[in-house]
Amino acid sequence: MSKSIEVKAADNVRILAAAMVEKANSGHPGGAMGGADFVNILYSEFLNYDPSDMTWANRDRFFLDPGHMSPMLYGILSLAGFYSMEDVANFRQWGSVTPGHPEVDVERGVENTSGPLGQGHVMAVGAAIAERFLVARFGEWMAHKTYTFISDGGIQEEISQGAGRIAGHLGLSNLIMFYDSNDIQLSTETDEVTTEDTEMKYKAWGWNVVTIAGNDADAIRKALKNAQEETEKPTLIIGKTIMGKGAITEDGANFERQCSTHGQPLSGAGASFAKTIANLGGDPENPFVIFDDVKEYYEKRKAALIEAAAAKKAEQAKWEAANPELAAKLKAFFSNEIPEIDYSKIEQKAGIATRGASATVLSVFAKEVENMIVSSADLSNSDKTDGFLKNTSSFKKGDFRGQFLQAGVCELTMAVIMNGMALHGGVIPACGTFFVFSDYQKPAARLAALQELPVKYIWTHDAFRVGEDGPTHQPVEQEAQIRLLEKLQNHSHKNSMLVLRPADGNETTVAWKMAMENTDTPTALILSRQGIKDVTTYETAQGATKGAYILQDCEGTPDVILLASGSEVSTLVDGAELLAKDGVKSRIVSVPSEGLFRTQSAEYQKEVLPAGVTKFGLTAGLPVTLEGLVGMDGKVFGLGSFGFSAPAGVLDVKLGYTGENVYNQVKELLA
Amino acid sequence: MSKSIEVKAADNVRILAAAMVEKANSGHPGGAMGGADFVNILYSEFLNYDPSDMTWANRDRFFLDPGHMSPMLYGILSLAGFYSMEDVANFRQWGSVTPGHPEVDVERGVENTSGPLGQGHVMAVGAAIAERFLVARFGEWMAHKTYTFISDGGIQEEISQGAGRIAGHLGLSNLIMFYDSNDIQLSTETDEVTTEDTEMKYKAWGWNVVTIAGNDADAIRKALKNAQEETEKPTLIIGKTIMGKGAITEDGANFERQCSTHGQPLSGAGASFAKTIANLGGDPENPFVIFDDVKEYYEKRKAALIEAAAAKKAEQAKWEAANPELAAKLKAFFSNEIPEIDYSKIEQKAGIATRGASATVLSVFAKEVENMIVSSADLSNSDKTDGFLKNTSSFKKGDFRGQFLQAGVCELTMAVIMNGMALHGGVIPACGTFFVFSDYQKPAARLAALQELPVKYIWTHDAFRVGEDGPTHQPVEQEAQIRLLEKLQNHSHKNSMLVLRPADGNETTVAWKMAMENTDTPTALILSRQGIKDVTTYETAQGATKGAYILQDCEGTPDVILLASGSEVSTLVDGAELLAKDGVKSRIVSVPSEGLFRTQSAEYQKEVLPAGVTKFGLTAGLPVTLEGLVGMDGKVFGLGSFGFSAPAGVLDVKLGYTGENVYNQVKELLA
Structure with missing residues (x-):
C-alpha cells in the first residue's frame, strides 16, 4: 500500500526533525515527530498567507508555544519553501537561521520567539484580540484566523489560566489551538504530574473543545473545519498524538511513546536513527531531503496560496478605493506611524503625581491615537490607565470597538498578550500595573526585549511611598532590576529596553512622547503614587x-x-x-x-x-x-x-x- | 428579634474592619465585611490550635490569600484575643503590629505574609503537602487541616492553575479553600473580566466543590463539616458573599455590593461610616470594641481549644513514650537541626559540571536528610535534582513516603509551594529549574526573602553555555538580578537572600553545606550545565x-x-x-x-x-x-x-x- 501524500509529507517533517537533532546532537525530536501530522494539514490545507509577501497584514498567524519543537516548525517551513536543506542541517549552529528555539522571523514564517513554555499561545491570544480590534474598524473582509500549537508543558504553565479565561470571556472564535497531547513530558510521563480533565477545564473557560486522534489526517482536517466554522468560542483541539512517531530500535522494535526521545537525539534516546529514518521512508545517509512528490504537493499549495492572497488583495484594493480615508488609516496603523500630537499643549496640574500626569497624557491618546490598546490587570483606577479608559470602552465579547482590555488579575498574561498584539501589528499596546508586580511580568518583558517589540509598560506606585500597603507592595530592588534590560543589548545592538522614571508631571509628558516614538524596543514608565512638586517646565523637561x-x-x-x-x-x-x-x-x-x-x-x-x-x-x-x-x-x-x-x-x-x-x-x- | 451570636460576632468583625480602614484612611473594607461570616464560623467552631502555644506544630493552619483583606484577619484575631483594640486602631501605622498587608506573625495567628494575590493559597498547598509528608512518617495522630481563603483576584491569578492541578492530583483532602465570591474586584465587577465556570474548573482539577450562600452561618458550618469528612479530594467552598455587607448611606439606603468599597474607606466610597457602624450594632464614636457576649463566646472557644490541644498533646506524649526514636526525629525535624553530614567525605568527580556536583551532594541528602523535600518543574533530569530522586520516590495521591515533588511545568507555583512548606515547618524544601526561569520565580523568591524562609533554589544552566537552546534559555542579566536580594536586607537586618555561584565541584559541596546551614534566609545555588576544570580542593573551597x-x-x-x-x-x-x-x-x-x-x-x-x-x-x-x-x-x-x-x-x-x-x-x- 502506498502512503498517502499527507502521511508522506508528515513523515518528511519527522525525518527532517529527527535528522536536525541528530546532526546537532542537541534538541527535542520526539514531540516534533508526534506533531508533524497536524502542522502538515494546517500548512497544506488551512493556513492562509502569501508566500510571495510574508508580512501581508491579513495573513493567518501561527504561534508555536513549545519552542523546543522547533524542528517541527523548521521542517514544515522547509516544505513550504522558507528554509533550505542547508539551513535545517545547520540547526542550532552559530550564525544559522535555525536557532534551537525559534526566534521571530516573519519573512521565513516564524511569527514569534518561543521557548519559555506557555507564552507562545498567550501571544496568539494577543494577536487574536488585535485582529478583532482591526476588524471592528475596517471590516470582516480583513478577518483572519490565529492558530496556535501547545504542548503538555504549556497546558500546565500558570499562564494558561489567564489565556484560557480571557480568550473564553472575549469569545475569540478566531483563535484555534491545537494541543499536542502525547502524555509525555521532559522528566516524566504526564500522568505523574497531572490528572486534570483538560477538556472540562477549557469548557469551564467557555471554549469549544474537541478531542481527536492527533496523528490522523482526516480527524485533524475535520476538527480544523469545525473550528473555522465556530463563531462564538475559541476552539481547542486536543490531539492525542504519539511522541516519537515512527521511531524504532536497531532490531526494528517500536520505540514510540518514550520519554527519552523528548530531549535528546534518537540515537541517544535508545532508538536507531538510521532504522527510524528508513522506517519513515528516508535515506539515513542523506536525510536532509524533501521528497519529490511532497515538494510538488507544497508547490501546488504555494501557487494556490499566492492566487488566493491575490484575490484577497484585489478585494482589499476595491475596498480601499471605496474607503480612501479608512484605507489611509489602515496603512498608517501598520506603518508604525504615530499621529502628530502637540505634547507641549498637554497641561499638567501643578504638583500632580506622575501616575496622574500619565493619565493626562493617556486621555489625549485615547482621542488621538486610534490604534492604541491599553490594558490593566484590575488596577485601572490605581495605575490611572483609567485616564485612557474614560475616553473609550472595554472590549467585550463581540464588541471590539473600544480600546481597552480589562485583563483581570493576571499581570504576566496581560504582558504576554501585549507582545502578541505587537507581533500581530497594526496596534500600539500598553499595559499598567503596580511596579512591584513587574516581577511577575519579567518573563514577558524579557521576550518583548528579545523580540524588539514596542510594548509600553505603565508601572505605578514606584517606591516605598506606596505607603500603607507595606513591603509586599513597595518596590525597592525593582528599579535596579528592570534597568538591567537597559544594560542588556538586543540583537540589533540597542539597549533592549528604554526605562524612564520621570521627575514630575512635565517630565512624564516628555517620557510618554519618548515611549511613543520608540518603536524599536519596549519602554517602561515608572510612575509615582504621590503628588510631586514640579521641578521642570515642558521645555526644560526635554x-x-x-x-x-x-x-x-x-x-x-x-x-x-x-x-x-x-x-x-x-x-x-x-x-x-x-x-x-x-x-x-x-x-x-x-x-x-x-x-x-x-x-x-x-x-x-x-x-x-x-x-x-x-x-x-x-x-x-x-x-x-x-x-x-x-x-x-x-x-x-x-x-x-x-x-x-x-x-x-x-x-x-x-x-x-x-x-x-x-x-x-x-x-x-x-x- | 435579637441577633444570633454568630451574626453578632461577624458584625463585630465588620465593625472593626470598617473602623480600621476609616481611621487609617487607607485600606479595603468591602471584602473584609463580606468574608467576616466565614472566618467567624471557622475560628469559633472549626480551626484547631492552641491559644496558649501558638507555634504548636500540629495546629490547623489558616492561610489568607487576599492580603488586602487584612482588616478581616486582624478583626477575627482580635476576637480570638491576639490583637488589642489599640493594635487594630493603629492599623497601617509606622511600627504597628497591624501592617496594611499581613506579615507572618505566628504568635498572633498570622501564618503567612500576603498581598501579591494568588500566593497565599498556594502556600496553603505547600503546607498541606508538608503535613501529609509528616503524617506519612509519624502517623495520622498528628494530622491537621489547612484552610485557606481566596478572593476573585486569587482565582484569576495564573498561579491558581498550578495550585488547582497539584492539589487535585495529589488528592490533598486536608486542604479546604473558601472562595469569597462577591462578584466585585478592584476596578470592575467580576463579570467584566471573567465568565468562567469556576466550580467546573476546580472539578476538572479533581476537587470537591460546593457553592453556598457565603454569609449564611449554617451553610458555612455545613460546608466545613462536609469538607472535613472528605478523604479523597481538596475541597473548594464557593461562598457567594456580599461585598461591604451591612454598609448603608447617610439616608439609610443599602450600600452593599459596591465596587467603590473595595479599596477605600466607607466614607470615601459613598457610604456613611457612622450609619453603617450603627447599622451593624456598633458605636460610631467608639467602634473599636468587642461586644461583651462576643468576648465571652470567644473566651469559651479559647478554653475549649486549650483543652482540646492539651488532650492532643497528652496523646502525643503517649506516642512519644511508645516511640522514642520517632519522637526524637519529629523533634529534630521541627528544630531546624540538620543531621551531621561529613561533607569532606563527599567525592566529586574530576571536571564535573556544578549541577552534577549538586546531584552528588543531593544523593547524600536523600539518604541522610530525612525531612528534605526536593522538587523540580519538569526538569529533574536536567537540573539534576534527579540525584536526589534516584534515592527516593515522588509523591503520589495517598502516598507521601517519598521526598520528591514532581511539580510539572509551573516554576512559580513550585516556588510558592516551597514557601508554604517552610512556613508549615518540619521540612527542608528545595526546588530546581533552569536559572533563566528564576524570572518566573522572582515573586515567590521575594516573599521567601521577606518572610525569611530557608528555601533552597537550585538554578542550573547558569549562563550562555546552555549553548544550543539559545537566548530564551541563556541567562545574562539574571545573576545581577537575583543578587539584588543580597543587597536588600530583610527586617532582621540580614541580607535577604544568600546567592552562591560555585566555581567547581568542591565549591559546590561547600555551597550546599552553607545552604543547609543557612536557616535564616533563602539560599540560591547557581550551577553550570557544562563540566568545569577543578580549581579547588574541598579544603581550599572553604x-x-x-x-x-x-x-x-x-x-x-x-x-x-x-x-x-x-x-x-x-x-x-x-x-x-x-x-x-x-x-x-x-x-x-x-x-x-x-x-x-x-x-x-x-x-x-x-x-x-x-x-x-x-x-x-x-x-x-x-x-x-x-x-x-x-x-x-x-x-x-x-x-x-x-x-x-x-x-x-x-x-x-x-x-x-x-x-x-x-x-x-x-x-x-x-x-
Whole structure:
C-alpha cells in the first residue's frame, strides 16, 4: 500500500526533525515527530498567507508555544519553501537561521520567539484580540484566523489560566489551538504530574473543545473545519498524538511513546536513527531531503496560496478605493506611524503625581491615537490607565470597538498578550500595573526585549511611598532590576529596553512622547503614587530625551552634583535650597534613564557628570540603582531594606527622604 | 428579634474592619465585611490550635490569600484575643503590629505574609503537602487541616492553575479553600473580566466543590463539616458573599455590593461610616470594641481549644513514650537541626559540571536528610535534582513516603509551594529549574526573602553555555538580578537572600553545606550545565564561606587581581597561566557571593581585594554583575547582549570566554 501524500509529507517533517537533532546532537525530536501530522494539514490545507509577501497584514498567524519543537516548525517551513536543506542541517549552529528555539522571523514564517513554555499561545491570544480590534474598524473582509500549537508543558504553565479565561470571556472564535497531547513530558510521563480533565477545564473557560486522534489526517482536517466554522468560542483541539512517531530500535522494535526521545537525539534516546529514518521512508545517509512528490504537493499549495492572497488583495484594493480615508488609516496603523500630537499643549496640574500626569497624557491618546490598546490587570483606577479608559470602552465579547482590555488579575498574561498584539501589528499596546508586580511580568518583558517589540509598560506606585500597603507592595530592588534590560543589548545592538522614571508631571509628558516614538524596543514608565512638586517646565523637561540632564545648576564649578530620578529629584531641589543657604553650590541632574544617558556622546556625559566633582545620588531604590553614575566620586543614599507599612509622609521622614536629610548627607560627604 | 451570636460576632468583625480602614484612611473594607461570616464560623467552631502555644506544630493552619483583606484577619484575631483594640486602631501605622498587608506573625495567628494575590493559597498547598509528608512518617495522630481563603483576584491569578492541578492530583483532602465570591474586584465587577465556570474548573482539577450562600452561618458550618469528612479530594467552598455587607448611606439606603468599597474607606466610597457602624450594632464614636457576649463566646472557644490541644498533646506524649526514636526525629525535624553530614567525605568527580556536583551532594541528602523535600518543574533530569530522586520516590495521591515533588511545568507555583512548606515547618524544601526561569520565580523568591524562609533554589544552566537552546534559555542579566536580594536586607537586618555561584565541584559541596546551614534566609545555588576544570580542593573551597577568597596567589603584590564566580574562575586560571608565562603576576579571587563577602570585616575585604591594585573581572553575566567589586580599579569583561544558539564551546570562543582572551584583556588593561 502506498502512503498517502499527507502521511508522506508528515513523515518528511519527522525525518527532517529527527535528522536536525541528530546532526546537532542537541534538541527535542520526539514531540516534533508526534506533531508533524497536524502542522502538515494546517500548512497544506488551512493556513492562509502569501508566500510571495510574508508580512501581508491579513495573513493567518501561527504561534508555536513549545519552542523546543522547533524542528517541527523548521521542517514544515522547509516544505513550504522558507528554509533550505542547508539551513535545517545547520540547526542550532552559530550564525544559522535555525536557532534551537525559534526566534521571530516573519519573512521565513516564524511569527514569534518561543521557548519559555506557555507564552507562545498567550501571544496568539494577543494577536487574536488585535485582529478583532482591526476588524471592528475596517471590516470582516480583513478577518483572519490565529492558530496556535501547545504542548503538555504549556497546558500546565500558570499562564494558561489567564489565556484560557480571557480568550473564553472575549469569545475569540478566531483563535484555534491545537494541543499536542502525547502524555509525555521532559522528566516524566504526564500522568505523574497531572490528572486534570483538560477538556472540562477549557469548557469551564467557555471554549469549544474537541478531542481527536492527533496523528490522523482526516480527524485533524475535520476538527480544523469545525473550528473555522465556530463563531462564538475559541476552539481547542486536543490531539492525542504519539511522541516519537515512527521511531524504532536497531532490531526494528517500536520505540514510540518514550520519554527519552523528548530531549535528546534518537540515537541517544535508545532508538536507531538510521532504522527510524528508513522506517519513515528516508535515506539515513542523506536525510536532509524533501521528497519529490511532497515538494510538488507544497508547490501546488504555494501557487494556490499566492492566487488566493491575490484575490484577497484585489478585494482589499476595491475596498480601499471605496474607503480612501479608512484605507489611509489602515496603512498608517501598520506603518508604525504615530499621529502628530502637540505634547507641549498637554497641561499638567501643578504638583500632580506622575501616575496622574500619565493619565493626562493617556486621555489625549485615547482621542488621538486610534490604534492604541491599553490594558490593566484590575488596577485601572490605581495605575490611572483609567485616564485612557474614560475616553473609550472595554472590549467585550463581540464588541471590539473600544480600546481597552480589562485583563483581570493576571499581570504576566496581560504582558504576554501585549507582545502578541505587537507581533500581530497594526496596534500600539500598553499595559499598567503596580511596579512591584513587574516581577511577575519579567518573563514577558524579557521576550518583548528579545523580540524588539514596542510594548509600553505603565508601572505605578514606584517606591516605598506606596505607603500603607507595606513591603509586599513597595518596590525597592525593582528599579535596579528592570534597568538591567537597559544594560542588556538586543540583537540589533540597542539597549533592549528604554526605562524612564520621570521627575514630575512635565517630565512624564516628555517620557510618554519618548515611549511613543520608540518603536524599536519596549519602554517602561515608572510612575509615582504621590503628588510631586514640579521641578521642570515642558521645555526644560526635554532634557529627558538624553537620559540625564542638568535640571538646575549653579555659578561656576559645583561643590556637589546631586542626582536622582523620579520624585527624589524634587527632594534634591529641597536639599539644594538648604545647601545654598549654607553656601554650598550644587547642580541637580535628573536621570530618567541611565541606559539612554550612556548612549549619549562621551562629551555630553562628561559635561553633565564631570569626573572628579563630588556626587550625591538619592534613590528610593537600592543604592546600586545609582552607584554606576556616582562611582567613586561620592555616595548614594538609597533604601537598603524592604519597606514598611505606614503613611508615605511618615516613611519619607523615617527613612530619610527629606530635603533636610539631603542637606545633612551632603554636608557629611563634603566634610 | 435579637441577633444570633454568630451574626453578632461577624458584625463585630465588620465593625472593626470598617473602623480600621476609616481611621487609617487607607485600606479595603468591602471584602473584609463580606468574608467576616466565614472566618467567624471557622475560628469559633472549626480551626484547631492552641491559644496558649501558638507555634504548636500540629495546629490547623489558616492561610489568607487576599492580603488586602487584612482588616478581616486582624478583626477575627482580635476576637480570638491576639490583637488589642489599640493594635487594630493603629492599623497601617509606622511600627504597628497591624501592617496594611499581613506579615507572618505566628504568635498572633498570622501564618503567612500576603498581598501579591494568588500566593497565599498556594502556600496553603505547600503546607498541606508538608503535613501529609509528616503524617506519612509519624502517623495520622498528628494530622491537621489547612484552610485557606481566596478572593476573585486569587482565582484569576495564573498561579491558581498550578495550585488547582497539584492539589487535585495529589488528592490533598486536608486542604479546604473558601472562595469569597462577591462578584466585585478592584476596578470592575467580576463579570467584566471573567465568565468562567469556576466550580467546573476546580472539578476538572479533581476537587470537591460546593457553592453556598457565603454569609449564611449554617451553610458555612455545613460546608466545613462536609469538607472535613472528605478523604479523597481538596475541597473548594464557593461562598457567594456580599461585598461591604451591612454598609448603608447617610439616608439609610443599602450600600452593599459596591465596587467603590473595595479599596477605600466607607466614607470615601459613598457610604456613611457612622450609619453603617450603627447599622451593624456598633458605636460610631467608639467602634473599636468587642461586644461583651462576643468576648465571652470567644473566651469559651479559647478554653475549649486549650483543652482540646492539651488532650492532643497528652496523646502525643503517649506516642512519644511508645516511640522514642520517632519522637526524637519529629523533634529534630521541627528544630531546624540538620543531621551531621561529613561533607569532606563527599567525592566529586574530576571536571564535573556544578549541577552534577549538586546531584552528588543531593544523593547524600536523600539518604541522610530525612525531612528534605526536593522538587523540580519538569526538569529533574536536567537540573539534576534527579540525584536526589534516584534515592527516593515522588509523591503520589495517598502516598507521601517519598521526598520528591514532581511539580510539572509551573516554576512559580513550585516556588510558592516551597514557601508554604517552610512556613508549615518540619521540612527542608528545595526546588530546581533552569536559572533563566528564576524570572518566573522572582515573586515567590521575594516573599521567601521577606518572610525569611530557608528555601533552597537550585538554578542550573547558569549562563550562555546552555549553548544550543539559545537566548530564551541563556541567562545574562539574571545573576545581577537575583543578587539584588543580597543587597536588600530583610527586617532582621540580614541580607535577604544568600546567592552562591560555585566555581567547581568542591565549591559546590561547600555551597550546599552553607545552604543547609543557612536557616535564616533563602539560599540560591547557581550551577553550570557544562563540566568545569577543578580549581579547588574541598579544603581550599572553604574560602567560599566568606563569600570571596583568594583561590590562587602570586609572590608579592600582584600586578592584577582576577576575579569571577562560577565557571569563569577556571577560565581565569587558564588566563593566569598565560600571564605568568609573560611575567605578569596575578591573584585569582573566587567570589561565589558578593553579598556575603560584603558582610566580612573591612580588614578581610581589604586583604582579598586591596584598593589600588588593578582588577579584572570576568563574568558570563552583564558586566555590572562584578562592577561593584572591581570599581574604578580596572574593568569587567562580561556579556552585554542576549546570547545565541550554538554549541557552548563555540560560544566560549566567539564571545571571548577563553584563557587567551583573559590574557589579551589583562595585557591591554595593564598596558
